[in-house]
Amino acid sequence: MATTQAPHADAHPAPSPLPVYRTDLDGLRGIAITLVACFHIWFGRVSGGVDVFLTLSGFFFIGSLLRHTIASQSTDVGFRETLSPWPRLSRLLRRLLPALLTVLIAVLALTVLVLPQTRWAGIGHEVTASALYYQNWYLALNSQDYLAASSANSPLQHIWSMSMQGQFFLGTLLVALAFAGLLKLCGRVVAPIATPQTIRVFVGLGLLGAAAVSFYWATMRMGVNQQWNYFDTLSRLWEPLAGGLLAVWMPRWRAPRSLRNLATAVALVLIVTCGWWIDGVDAYPGPWALVPVGSTVLIIWSGAAVIGRATGGRHVKTGDTLPPLNRMLASKYPVWLGTIAYALYLWHWPLLIFYLNWRGKNHASFLDGAGLLAVSIALAWLTKRYVEDPLRAGAPSRTAAARAWSVRGHRLSYTAMVTTILVILSVSGAAAIGVWHRHVANLTVDTANLDPREYPGARALLNGAPVPALDPQPTPLEVIRDYPMTSTDGYMSSFEDPAIHVGVYGDPTAARTIALAGGSHAEMWISALDRLGKAQHFRVTTYLKMGCPLSTEELPRMQNGVPYPQCHDWVERVIPQVIADRPDAVFTNSTRPQTGAPGDILPSTYVPVFERFTGAGIPVLGIRDTPWPHSAAGATDTPTCLADGGNAESCGTDRASALNATDPAAALAATNPRFHPLDLSNGLCTPTRCPAIVGNIIVYKDWHHLSATYVRSLTDELGAQIGRALPWTIRGGP
Structure with missing residues (x-):
């Protein structure tokens, strides 16, 4: 979550504890997911929207961890609270898994209904890789091209970015908690030296070093194995770290609103057009990825009212904070698309692939694509409304989707019901994948002694x-x-x-x-x-x-x-x-x-x-x-x-x-x-x-x-x- 800060007569205003949501960044998500879906469905190119998502994820997540690290140095916070990953990990799981499992269950069902049996085992492997967040490595090891959609593509190929983000979230969380614990231990054993400013310096230098190594690796590996490089976590790491650096070290100067509006305009033009003039499959995550990543950083910066002691995107709102273009991003429809961006990203690609297989096509027409986009948006909204929101809350909400029913005298909340259904279907799907894998693995091709009168072959x-007239063998x-x-x-x-x-x-x-x-x-x-x-x-x-x-x-x-x-x-x-x-x-x-x-x-x-x-x-x-x-x-x-x-x-x-x-x-x-x-x-x-x-x-x-x-x-x-x-x-x- 990102917020804004109010102006103050002092050159260095004190940050307010009151968070204000940066709805313009939700709107930016909406623009990014629109680009991703349209470029996949109609143009067969990489839009740069995924790079926007990665940068925003780094900004929000590292900013949140930075605040935790600073707050953990208080004498009121114990070691257990400082080091325990579960509160944040459970929130991550509630935010990410419900929609992902819903789509994976749907993919399993559609695979059986639409695709031939020869593809079941491979998609089963990918369902497992997606659920366990190593799909990017699975694709890298199997040298799959992330190119234009065709009926031969995997319906789960797009989950590589979700897997990379999941690995980033987990790795960064563990490192941040270890760092916070080490600072707290040093403060108790030696002396309290961990001021907010010193923490920001240490964290910023660490992020800068890690981002530099990742950027060098991504650039160097382009000429060695770009297909692996595209999916590689180490190669992609610099993109969320770039957003994280902004969460730690926001520039310390107050820019005129006109300059910030110009920055947003330039950044939006670059984000919207870069899919046309950059071949992302061959160029990302190398230096050309600086275009969507840098543009995202510009938009994050331009939406801050006072660029100074803001940390992790926490600012105080003023009545006229956002530049006009940022206010446009914060308008109703971009923000609404941003709120369903995660679910829409999950749904649009498998629907496209299954449709192309069903229709025997390799490309979607304009009308095909418009229909697919409409269905994807509808499913994304339903998923968010009836799966993500109730389960993310962790308890029944006041929405209609969270009302309770009485089953044999016991109250059953909607959240509990959805959770139970997802668990049962996920376990059943995992068991079915295992059974099918064993079936395929146990297949034996016993054709060495075919009767040449029945099977003459060549x-x-x-x-x-x-x-x-006989069925072919094998x-x-x-x-x-x-x-x-x-x-x-x-x-x-x-x-x-x-x-x-x-x-x-x-x-x-x-x-x-x-x-x-x-x-x-x-x-x-x-x-x-x-x-x-x-x-x-x-x-x-x-x-x-x-x-x-x-x-x-x-x-x-x-x-x-x-x-x-x-x-x-x-x-x-x-x-x-x-x-x-x-x-x-x-x-x-x-x-x-x-x-x-x-x-x-x-x-x-x-x-x-x-x-x-x-x-x-x-x-x-x-x-x-x-x-x-x-x-x-x-x-x-x-x-x-x-x-x-x-x-x-x-x-x-x-x-x-x-x-x-x-x-x-x-x-x-x-x-x-x-x-x-x-x-x-x-x-x-x-x-x-x-x-x-x-x-x-x-x-x-x-x-x-x-x-x-x-x-x-x-x-x-x-x-x-x-x-x-x-x-x-x-x-x-x-």
């Missing part, structure tokens, strides 16, 4: 095998767990793992060896290579790392654009190790999709790697990459598309948009006779289409990896092509 395209829910054996056996190095884990498959005792090396698009072929090795008596050794094809690229990036220097380091170590192990051939990827254009290419950074192997006398089997499923609307998650009612055709991909007419790597064989191109595209696509289901087998297990079951159906064709390149694989042995 043979339907390659050999014209008949396809009986099911859409099962196929997401249809992993290559190297993943479950632990021979795939993770993104962070620098080690080279060598697995041995096929015939471990064979004299001949094929080395399978590269990233996940090389790994997925192990299901066929293992069968070939066992049948034709050669060994398969694996050298695999997530998202890391064999390339000389010095600054590789992950698929989501995050720099991936670990890949370059790993490739530089794995190539000489493979050469030293002297396999009889290396099997790796030779092409990849062309970025921003149809078709596929042979990257120039792959060729030097091939030459290092062939120069050492080791043949290279270059497997053409498979089509990455997509449509005009964007990338396609095949299992989800099928689970959502799609079929082989509607969830498939146009061949010409994914593949060139010929293998881009084929020409390399003319100049390097030890390079052997392999192309199984005809086992994945018809001349015009790459279906999602072929021969009663689901082709992909996710956005772009083949299911292990489908790879096994390609074994014969892969063996025939390898046999033409390396005749010894057909004969077996030397």
Whole structure:
């Protein structure tokens, strides 16, 4: 809560104990939530409104803690009252949890009603992360983009900012209470030195140092991993601390009202427009975030009548304190929006995502968005009126929402009833999430011995095998767990793992060896290579790392654009190790999709790697990459598309948009006779289409990896092509 101070003849007026609510800051919240909702729904951009919320939160919360710290030094306040976090923590929980739990319960229900089963487990994880306030870390660890809304986005992605604020509240509360206790102990043991002014100095210097470290970290990490940086608590910490610094060190000069009005005007223009000329996803929370944060600080400052001994936003009101634009912010409608801002923030995003999924769209039209905004505002008001307000009070209020009923002779207040309902539904939701997680975790994909007459898979395209009318295998829910054996056996190095884990498959005792090396698009072929090795008596050794094809690229990036220097380091170590192990051939990827254009290419950074192997006398089997499923609307998650009612055709991909007419790597064989191109595209696509289901087998297990079951159906064709390149694989042995 923020207040104002009355003028006094003295240059340094004494602060009044009477708090006056800063309704203009409620109005600023209303402007901020309007920007957030509109930019999410219609424009697919980050508005800067969240940064306004963070700054205001820091101003209010740190100001409140500062007042507690100063008051705790009184001899009338004991250690228990000084150090106990529960009074403030309980108020925080009553303010934050009721609306959050209400929305999470609604999200669980809508997930079951609207979304396919393939998405339930992931959203269940996010419900847990949101309820426990670590959603920002969950998103950072899963590298999700906070971009324009589409039907594929998470309905809880926006809770990252609530989680970050919750972490800030808890951490700051514990530090403030420890600091207050330490001051009180020193005052009793040594001497009372903690005057209000010295406390403000110590707190201000601490906040300034922490904010500087956070700002440096946010700026430095932009070029390292901006997707992580966007959600990182340490990177975001400087924003609420900037508001907190103003609560501690309000400037000590009284500015003319005209200057304060100009400051508010400039700040409002910057806040309203910055979403258009700053790409917040790529720029925040780095230096460009100073625009919304600094503008918020200006508006807080401009609304203070006397800028001097104000602390934590506590001022004394005068009859004509606020500048005209601040009075405009304090008018009826901005303030009303500000009072429902928290609930409106919680509701608008999941409603948008569920609507887009229900309608099969990736963008909301103007009318769609207007309807969604109206429903969001209505739900936000209902949530505040009938959930937040009664439970925040901690006791029955005088509102109609708090009247009591008689149940079997016992008086039951509205507050108790709502609390009971929320607890029961939350516990039931948590139990349902646990049951579903166990169900998915216990799913087994037992398709290794499918009858090829019933499930011909690729043979339907390659050999014209008949396809009986049967449900596809694995099911859409099962196929997401249809992993290559190297993943479950632990021979795939993770993104962070620098080690080279060598697995041995096929015939471990064979004299001949094929080395399978590269990233996940090389790994997925192990299901066929293992069968070939066992049948034709050669060994398969694996050298695999997530998202890391064999390339000389010095600054590789992950698929989501995050720099991936670990890949370059790993490739530089794995190539000489493979050469030293002297396999009889290396099997790796030779092409990849062309970025921003149809078709596929042979990257120039792959060729030097091939030459290092062939120069050492080791043949290279270059497997053409498979089509990455997509449509005009964007990338396609095949299992989800099928689970959502799609079929082989509607969830498939146009061949010409994914593949060139010929293998881009084929020409390399003319100049390097030890390079052997392999192309199984005809086992994945018809001349015009790459279906999602072929021969009663689901082709992909996710956005772009083949299911292990489908790879096994390609074994014969892969063996025939390898046999033409390396005749010894057909004969077996030397």
